Amino acid sequence: MIDAKEVYDVTDFLSSHPGGTKAILSLAGQDATEEYDPIHPPGTLEESLEKSQILGPIDPSTIATITPTSSLTSSSPGKGGGESGIPPLSEQLNLDDFAITAEKVLSPKAWAYYSSASDDLLTKKHNNTVYQQILLRPRIFRDVRDVDTRTTICSSPIAFPVFVAPAALARLAHPSGEAGIAEACGREGVLQCVSTNASLKPEQVMAGRVSDNQPAWFQLYVKDDRGKSEALLKRVDALGFTAVVLTLDAPTPGKREADERVQNAGSTVSAASGEGMQEGGGSRGLGKALFAGTTPSLTWEDIKWLRKHTRLPIILKGLQTHEDAAMAARKEILELGVTGIVLSNHGGRAADTAPPPVYVLMEIRRHAPEVFNRLEVYVDGGIRRGTDVVKALCLGAKAVGIGRPALFGLSGYGVDGVRRVLTILRQEIETAMRLLGVCSVGELGLGHVNTRALDGLIYQEPQELSGGEVKAKL
Amino acid sequence: MIDAKEVYDVTDFLSSHPGGTKAILSLAGQDATEEYDPIHPPGTLEESLEKSQILGPIDPSTIATITPTSSLTSSSPGKGGGESGIPPLSEQLNLDDFAITAEKVLSPKAWAYYSSASDDLLTKKHNNTVYQQILLRPRIFRDVRDVDTRTTICSSPIAFPVFVAPAALARLAHPSGEAGIAEACGREGVLQCVSTNASLKPEQVMAGRVSDNQPAWFQLYVKDDRGKSEALLKRVDALGFTAVVLTLDAPTPGKREADERVQNAGSTVSAASGEGMQEGGGSRGLGKALFAGTTPSLTWEDIKWLRKHTRLPIILKGLQTHEDAAMAARKEILELGVTGIVLSNHGGRAADTAPPPVYVLMEIRRHAPEVFNRLEVYVDGGIRRGTDVVKALCLGAKAVGIGRPALFGLSGYGVDGVRRVLTILRQEIETAMRLLGVCSVGELGLGHVNTRALDGLIYQEPQELSGGEVKAKL
Amino acid sequence: MIDAKEVYDVTDFLSSHPGGTKAILSLAGQDATEEYDPIHPPGTLEESLEKSQILGPIDPSTIATITPTSSLTSSSPGKGGGESGIPPLSEQLNLDDFAITAEKVLSPKAWAYYSSASDDLLTKKHNNTVYQQILLRPRIFRDVRDVDTRTTICSSPIAFPVFVAPAALARLAHPSGEAGIAEACGREGVLQCVSTNASLKPEQVMAGRVSDNQPAWFQLYVKDDRGKSEALLKRVDALGFTAVVLTLDAPTPGKREADERVQNAGSTVSAASGEGMQEGGGSRGLGKALFAGTTPSLTWEDIKWLRKHTRLPIILKGLQTHEDAAMAARKEILELGVTGIVLSNHGGRAADTAPPPVYVLMEIRRHAPEVFNRLEVYVDGGIRRGTDVVKALCLGAKAVGIGRPALFGLSGYGVDGVRRVLTILRQEIETAMRLLGVCSVGELGLGHVNTRALDGLIYQEPQELSGGEVKAKL
C-alpha cells in the first residue's frame, strides 16, 4: 500500500512509538514496509511525523528486506484450493470451518491478534457457548414457503439481520482488508461498521463499496486529543457513513496474553505485561499498541460534544447492564440523536467474566423493557450459527454483529470468503425461521425460545437485609 | 432389486435430478445399479421417466461396473462372527453395541446418512442424554413375578410399548431393508412405521410382514404435487396399513454437515451447503436430496385434505410445543380422526437446539395436561435403554419409537439384528418394571420418576412486565 | 477348601446349573476345584446333588488340572510389597488406592464381578460422587482434643459408625474370604453383615470372629423354595448373628454387562444377555447365576413369615423412597421387630439411575422425618472418605456400610488390608469431626453440612393441574 519507498528519520519519534522503541530499532536501515504495513492504518506516518522528518525516496533495489519468518502477513492468501493447502471455499460449510482454516492461513501474530481475548478467555468462551443453552420452540402447520429475512437497522434496509462489527487490522488477513469486507457486505446486502483502527483509511474502505448508497457505520474511539477525533468525524460525515458508533466498553485495553506472548516471542519486539511493570519498556502486543491515545475519561456529557461534531445518528456500543441501557433510553439522551445501542463485551477482549450480551438482553427485558421501544438494540459476540441470530432476535435484538467470522472469511479467501460467511449465515437463518414456522423476522418473539437454562443466571438487584455500608456502595 | 439391466436415456431428466447432474454423468455408460439401488425407492425410475426414455435391456456382461471404493453399499453384511470381523450377535449386549458395530460395517456414506444430525448435533446429543437425568424411584415389597409389558397403540396390541420409527433408506444397512424390519417387528410383536422415503416400495415392505394382520403405520411427507401424495395414500389404504403418520417437523431439511461432507468427498458427487449458495449446483447430501418435492406449506387446514384421501386414523408427528399439542387436541381436530401425536425433533435432524421430546412431554403435562386424555402421545429420539422407555411412559407417553437402533441392528445382522435390538429393549423394560415394583405398563406413573433435574428447564410462558412490542411478537 | 478330591456324576444336574451347561462340560474329566471353589458357597454340592451322584474319591496326581489362564482366583494374593509387584500396605493411603491395587491383583473375572454395576453405571458413579457435592461447615474455637467416634447400632456398640455391607464371593479376592473380613471387623471394632451369597458357609464366616460376642448381621435373600430359607434362618439364629437384614432392592438382578462380557470372553462359559433371548442358554455372568432361585414376589406380608422363622431384630435393606421408609415406620411393622432400614441401591447393581442413598436420606428428612425417631436409618454405596461418613450422619444416618472397599482391602492383602481400610476410615472420620469442631457422633447435625447443591434435586410430589388419568397412575 506504500507505493514509493521513502526514508524517514524517526529519532525524535522513537520514545513516543506506541509499539515501543525496540520494534523500530530492529528494522533500522532496512525496508520495513512488510512489517509496518498491515498493522498501521494509512496516514499514521503523516499524522505522526513532521514533513522535515521525511528524508526522501530511495531505490528499493539498494535496501535490505526483512526475513520472511518475521513477517506479519500471512502466507498464501488466495482463493483456496490447489497448491496453497487450504480447502476449497465450497468445503467451508459453517463459520467454525473458517476459523480452523484461518488458524492455518494466518501468521502466528495475526492469529494471536484476532483470536486472543482477555485474561483466561472466560467471556470469549461464554459468548461462544451461551446461545446453545437457549432452546428453540418450533411450531408446526405453518406455511413457510416464502421466508423473508429482510429488516431495517438505523433506517437502512438490509437483506438479513446481520452486520459486520468493527474490528481492527483486517489487512493482517488479506491485502484487500476492510475494503474487501465492504465489497462483500455490499454484494450480500448487509452493513459494515468500520473501525477507527482499520488498517485502511476510511476513504479507502468506503471506496470498496459496491455502490455509493451502500450504508456503513463508523466506529469511533475518542482520542485524548479531541482535535484529532473532531477532524476524523468531519471526514466520516463527508464520506457517506450513515451512523457513528461510539465504543464505550474499553476505556482501557484488556489483557490479551496470547497477543503479548507472540510479540514477546517475535524477533523485532519484546513484550511485558502492561504499563508500570518494573521490567517494562518495549512493546506490549498489538492490542495495547493500537489503544494508545484513546481517552479513558468519557462521560454521558460527552454525547453533547459528539453531537456537535457529527450530523449522523449516534449508536452507543459496549453496554453491559440494564442500568446503562435505561440511562441511554432517557429522553435527554434520545434527543441528542442516540438511536441505538450495541450490547457487547468487545468480543471478550475487555473485562474478562463480563456477561455475554444475551444475558444483558435478558436483563434489559426483565428490568428495563421500555428500552426496546425507544432504541434499537443490537448485540455482538459469539454468533456462529443462524440459530444464534434468530434467538437474539426472539429476545428483542434488532440485528447482530459478527466480528471474527468476517475476518476469518477474509483469511485465505478474500472478498469471496466474507461473502460465503454471510451467505451461510443467511441460509442458516432462513432454515431456522422455516423450522420455527416463521416467515418474517418481525414474527420472531419470546414464544419461540425456551431460556429456562439461563433465567436463573440473570442479574437481580441484591435485596439487602441490612446495612448502610452496602447500600452506600451501590 | 433391479432384476434386468435396462438402459435409460436420462438427458432430459438430468436438470431435474434432486441429487444433481454430476451424480448421474459420472456413471454414464456404466452399470449404475450398485450406486442407484440403495438410495432410490423402487418405482423412482417409473415415476420420473417416460416410457420412451427406456431404451431397452442390455447384456450385463458387456458393461463396465463402477469401482467398489465408491460403493454406497456396506461391506460384508451378514450374520456376524466368522471372517467378517464383526462380533457375533450374542455379544451385542445393548443398543450402543449395535451403533459401534454399525459404524464399522457401514460404508462411510451410509454411516454419515444414518448418524448425522443438524448443525452442531446439540439436539441429537440432548436426546441421547436427557433420560439419564431422570431418576427412577424403585418401590419395595411388590410381587413382580409376573410382569406384563403388553399395551395397545392406535387400537393395535403390541408386545411391549415400542415401535420402529420411520427412517429412510434401510437398504443402505442391509439388502432386506425395510422389509427386514417388518419381519423383525412381526416376530417380536411390535409395530413398524414405514417412511415415505423407504428404499423399498410400500408393497415390498408390507410383503415382509409375518402375517397379513400385522399392524403397520405409514409415514407421509406431503409433496408439492398433491396428486402424487393422493395416489400414494390410495396404495397405502389398500395395503393394510393401520394409520397414517403425517410428518410436520421438517418443512425444510436441517443442515446435516456430516452427510454433506461425505458426499463432497465422494467421487461421483460434489457438495455445497444448500440452495442459493453461489458456488451451488451438484448434490447436497442424501438428506437434502430425499427432501426434494416435499411441501413446506402445510397448515392445520390440510388435515381436512388428508382426511379426504385416507380412511385411516391420523397421527401427527413432530410436535414440539404444548401449544401445538393443545391445538391438536381441539374438538374439531379430533373429529377429523386424529388419534395420536408423536413428540419428535426428527432425531435431531431438523432444528438444532430443539428440545428433546421428554421436555415437550413435561411441558404438556404442566401446561396442557388434558391432551393426555384426548390423544395418545408417543415420543421418539434418543431411546437407548429399557429405563428410557419406562421413564417416558411414567411421564405419560403411550409408547416410544426407535429409529437409528433399528437401522443399526439391521447393519451387518439383517432381520436377526433388529430382532435382538427389540429383544434387548423388551428385557430391559421388564427388568426396569420389576425393579420399580410394577407389573403392568398401566401402573407406571409420575410417582416412579424424579424429574427434579429437568423441572427447572421446562418452558414457562414469559411474564412480561411491560410492552406492547413484546406481546405483539407472541 | 475342598479337602479331598471327589468325583461327581453331574449328568442329571446339568440342565439346572444356574451358570449354564457349558461351564460344567468344559471342565469334564478335569480337576475343577480351582474354578469351582471361589464362586460357590460351601455346601452347594451337598445341597444340589444326591448322595448317589457322588462317585467317590480319586488320586489327584492322576487327573488333569485346568490351565492357569482361565483361573478365577487372583494371582499372588499376599501381604503386598516384595516380588509380588503390589505396593506395600503402608503406601495405601486411601480407599481409592485399594481399588487401584485390586484391579491389578484380581483376575479379570473377579474384578468384573466386584466392580461391575447395572447398565451404564450411572447410579454407581452417582453414588461415588454425590457426597462431594455436600459441603462441610467447620466451626471454630471448639475443644476437640478428645474425639469419640463410638456409636451403637441395633444395640451393638461399634468403634466408629461403619459396618461392612453384605457382598458375595469374597474368596475371589483372597482365600480367607468372608472369614477374613470377620476377623478384621473384630479387630477394628466394627460389624460385618454376611451375605447369603458368601463364598463360605455362615459357620465358617462366624468362626473367623475374634470373640464369640463379636456382633454380626446376616443378610437374607429369600428363596422361592421357602423351606430352604427357613432352614438357613435356623442356622443363622444358632450361630450368634445379632440381626437379619432382608434385601429388597433386587427382586430381579440388574444387568451387569461387564460381568457378562468377561464371562463371554472366558474359555469355559458363553454369555448372553438375560433369560428369554433366543440365542440364550449358557451362562450369564456370576451376578445372574448367583441370583437363581431368589423369589421376586415378597410383599409387606412376608415380614410376618420372617418373624415366625427368626428371633432376631429385622432390618430392611434397599429402600429408595420416602414412601417406603414411612411404610416401614408404621406401628404394625415396628411391632414385628423391624428396628432399622438400610437405604441402598445395591451399589448401583440393581436399577440404573436409581437415586444415591443420600438423596433418599434427604427425601425422608423432607417428607417423612418421623422415620428417624422410629427406626435406625443406615446407608451404603459410594462411601470413600471419612467426610462421606460424617455427612451421612449429619443428615440422619446412624451408620454407613462399605461394600467394595472391604473386598478391595482383602484383595492382595487379606485381613490386614481390610483392617487398614477400616483404620483409614476411622482416622478420616476423626479428622473430619475435629475439623468440624465436634467431639462425638451424636453432635453431628444438619448445621454441619451445606446441601444446597442437592436440595433442588430431591423428589417432590408432582402437583398435577388436572386429570384423572395421571392421579390414577399414582
Add this chain to the structure above:
Amino acid sequence: MIDAKEVYDVTDFLSSHPGGTKAILSLAGQDATEEYDPIHPPGTLEESLEKSQILGPIDPSTIATITPTSSLTSSSPGKGGGESGIPPLSEQLNLDDFAITAEKVLSPKAWAYYSSASDDLLTKKHNNTVYQQILLRPRIFRDVRDVDTRTTICSSPIAFPVFVAPAALARLAHPSGEAGIAEACGREGVLQCVSTNASLKPEQVMAGRVSDNQPAWFQLYVKDDRGKSEALLKRVDALGFTAVVLTLDAPTPGKREADERVQNAGSTVSAASGEGMQEGGGSRGLGKALFAGTTPSLTWEDIKWLRKHTRLPIILKGLQTHEDAAMAARKEILELGVTGIVLSNHGGRAADTAPPPVYVLMEIRRHAPEVFNRLEVYVDGGIRRGTDVVKALCLGAKAVGIGRPALFGLSGYGVDGVRRVLTILRQEIETAMRLLGVCSVGELGLGHVNTRALDGLIYQEPQELSGGEVKAKL
C-alpha cells in the same frame, strides 16, 4: 543459615522428633545441613536440645555430605533466564505462569509441600474456580483516568487490597525465604503475614523489611505448651508486628496425601497416613510434622488469654460459617480487641469440601450482614486474577490474602519474583476497576457483580418439618 558446623547428640531426642526417627538416623554421621535447613525454623535446635547435647564444632572438610538427589532445596534458584532453563521473569504474565515455573524449579518434596491439599483436593479446586462463576457488571461513561487502588487494613495503609497470607517454609522456594517476601511486600507497598512455621526466625523475617515502619502481621499457632506461645508473643510485640492473626481452621492437620507420598518415596523417611495406624511410626509428611505440639483445644475463652499476652490488635483466621462470624462480632469479643476476621479454609489444606471463602462472604452477607460494620473481613484462597480481588471487595471483603502465588514467585526468582507477582495483581486490579467504571476501591459494591450462579448454593438454615431429634443435633 547455620554458619558453623556443629555436632549434636540426638539420641535422647530421637523418639520425640515430629518427623520420625528414621529421618534422623539416615543422616547420622553426615552433614545434615542441606536437608535440615529449609524445613526447620531457626531456633529449633536451641528449643529442642539441651546445651549438653551440643558436642561442639567440626571441620566441615572431614565430613560426608548427603547426595544431591535427596536434597529438599530446589535446583538452580536464581534470576531466571539463561542456562537455568526457567523463563525470563518478563515472560511470566500471570500468576498461573509462576505456578508452572515453580513446579519445574522446585524439588518434588517442596512442590508437594506447597501444592498439596487435603484428601481429594476438592476445596482447593473449588477455591481456584469459584471466582470465575461470578460475573462482572462493567458500567460505561465513567471517567476512569485516575484509578486509586489504595486502602487501609487494620489501620495500616497499603498500596492495593492484597496481603501475603501466612505460609510455612518459604526457604524451600528460595534461600531468602520469608525475609525475601518481606522485602518484596515493602517495595510493592503491601503487607505480609508471617507464619509461626516460617523457615526463618521472626527477627530474621522482620530484618528483611524495607523500612522499620513497614507493617506486618504475625500468624499464631497456639502450642499445647502455652509458655512457648507466650514467649513467642513477647518477641512478636517487640519486633514491631502490627497485628496477631490467630489461626483457627486447623485444630488438627488435614490429610495431604501428595505430601505424604513424596516423603514415602524419599530415601530418608518412610511415611504412613496419620497417627494410630498400626504400621505407624516414621515420618508423616512435612505438613503433619510441622503441626506437632499445636493445641487442638482452643475456645472463645482463649481470646482473653491471648489478649493478656499481646498488646496488638487480634485478627481471627479460618472462619467458615456465618454463625462464627456473628460470634466474632459480639460486643464482648470486639472489646477484647478483635478487629478483623479472615475467611479461610487454609488453602484447602484443612477440611476437604469446606466451602470457598467467597461462599462464606455471601453467607455472612445474607445471614449476618452486621458483621461487615463491626469487623474488617478478609478472605484468602484461590486468588489468581485481579478480577478475583475486585469481586471479593464487591462482596464486602476489605482485602484478600495470597499464599501459594507469593511462594511460587519466590521460586526461581527470589524477591523480584514476588514483586512481579504483586505488580501483576495490582495492574490487573487497576484494569478491572477501570473496566468496571470505578476509580477507588470504596466504590466497589454489590451492583458490580452478578452472583446468580452461586446464590442458590449458599447455606440456608434447614427448615425442619418435625422432630426433636434433628433440632437437638443443631
